[in-house]
Amino acid sequence: MRRRRLKRALIGAFAACAVLADAGAAAAQAAASNEQVAITTPPAGSEAWTHDHSLGTDLPDPATADATTVAAFFASLGAAQQDRLVQAYPLVVGNLDGAPLQLRYRANRLALLDEVARAKAVAADPKVDATTHALAVSRANDCQALLRPGRQILAFDPRGRGLVTEVFGDLATAQRVSVxxxxxxxxxxxxxxxxxxxxxxxxxxxxxxAKEQQLAPDTSTAVIAWTGYVTPVGLGPDAATARLAQAGAPRLYRLLEGLKQTSAPAAPPTLVCHSYGTVVCGTVAPLLHGPTTDMVVLGSPGMGVQNADELGTGVHLWATRNPSDWIGDVPYVEVGGLGHGADPTGSDFGAEQISSAGAAGHVGYFAPGTTSLFNFAAIALGDYQAVVYRNG
Structure with missing residues (x-):
């Protein structure tokens, strides 16, 4: 009984802090929303893909094949064979880490076009209710925006609320990559x-x-926006537990493994992790081995550990939180699966404490002129001597 009361209190604390500090009635409503369904299975078309022997060989199983196997498979194909797979299985190829970048971009363009057509058909159906109509219009518009010239969509999955991964810069030639x-x-x-x-x-x-290019105009950079896992909605129970982070971490790990096959930066990609994303990064950290990965956490509710040593030896951890960020009012505890552990910006956590001067609130860390944005770029570029540390 005491543990149940404590769990309820922690959930209430997470939601109440959000309501009082930032989000008002909207956060209170979100806190009462249903739990989100994590996406952990391969995309649509995967079953047909695994049963396709038209090339005279087994196709790599999207559920189990590692990036090395995927890369070797595509390298064994001719251009016409690759194109046939893109046309027949755009969602599979577009989400297959280790597949050539340009093939994935092409495949995801086809998948987006299919989703636009599907959503428009739903919106045009006079039998659907107003809510379904509005959601279909919104989905068509969102996908249409990703089809604009110059956009590079590395992954797209229309299931649920929709997942997308986008590349900014030339990932194939980038000397420095960030996620x-x-x-x-x-x-x-x-x-x-x-x-x-x-x-x-x-x-x-x-x-x-843009900041990286300003600081190092002669360095080729790429930044990946990884909207690649199902996130909590609001600050209800999903935000107070690691369930969605634990489901998302393998997807992040596969992305990083795929980048080893399709890009060749001078150092492992820098992970820039915000808010609940720091829980995902804390979950994936022990899986990272080899050359050290820079991991920057900002506005963190905790990483699911009590100190940086628990993240393993594969990461170099940097942390920041500005004084006006309401996340600092969230309880830094973990009891019975609720909460995310110690504060990464604590003096005894073991992270390098960097300045976020000029940043305001929970989402102000990337604003122009902030020391936080400067620091993120300096770390991503490997210019550690330029990093501005937090005072005190």
Missing amino acids: IVPGSDTDLGHHDRADDPLRSPAGMARALQ
Whole structure:
């Protein structure tokens, strides 16, 4: 009974802090929303793909094949064979880590076109209710925006709220690569927000790459906006547990393994993890081996550990939180699966504490002129001597 009361209190604390500090009635409503369904299975078309022997060989199983196997398989095919697979299985090829970048971009364009057509057909159906109609119109518009010239969609999955991964820069030739790992309330519809771009993964990625290019114009960079896992909605029970992070971490790991096959930066990609995304990064950290990965956590509710040593030896951890970020009012505890452990910005956590001077609130870290954005770019570029540390 005491543990149940404590769990209820923790959930209430997470939601109440959000309501009082930032989000008002909207957060209170979100806190009462249903739990989200994680996406952990391969995309549509995978079953038909695994039964397709038309090339005279088994196709790599999207559920089990590693990136090395996938890369070797595509390298064994001719251009016509690759094109046939893209045309027949756009969602499979477009989400297959280790497949050639240009093939994935082409495949995801086809998948997006299919989703636009599907959504428009639903919206045009006079039998659907107003809510279904509005959702279909929104989905068609979101997908249409991703089809604009110059956009490079590395992954797209229309299931649920929709997942998308977008590349800014030339990933194939980039000397430095970064991955934005976002927090709650990010999905296909919120991947690129025109009204408030720095709240969205795409806007964060654009800001980071622009800063990198300003600081090192002769260095080729790429930034990946990874809206690639099902995130919590609001600050209810999903945000207070690691369930969705644990489902998302293998997807992030596969992305990183695929990049080893399809890109060749001078160092492993830097992970820039925001809010609940820091829980995902904390979950994936022990899986990272080899050359050290820079991991930057900002606005973190905790990483699911009590100190940086628990993340393993594969990461170099940097942390920041500005004084006006309401996340600092969330309880930094973990009891019975609720909460995310110690504060990464604590003096005894073991992360390098960097400045976020000029940043305001929970989503202001990528704003122009902030020390936080400068620091993220300097770390991603490997210019550690330029990093501005937090005072005190």
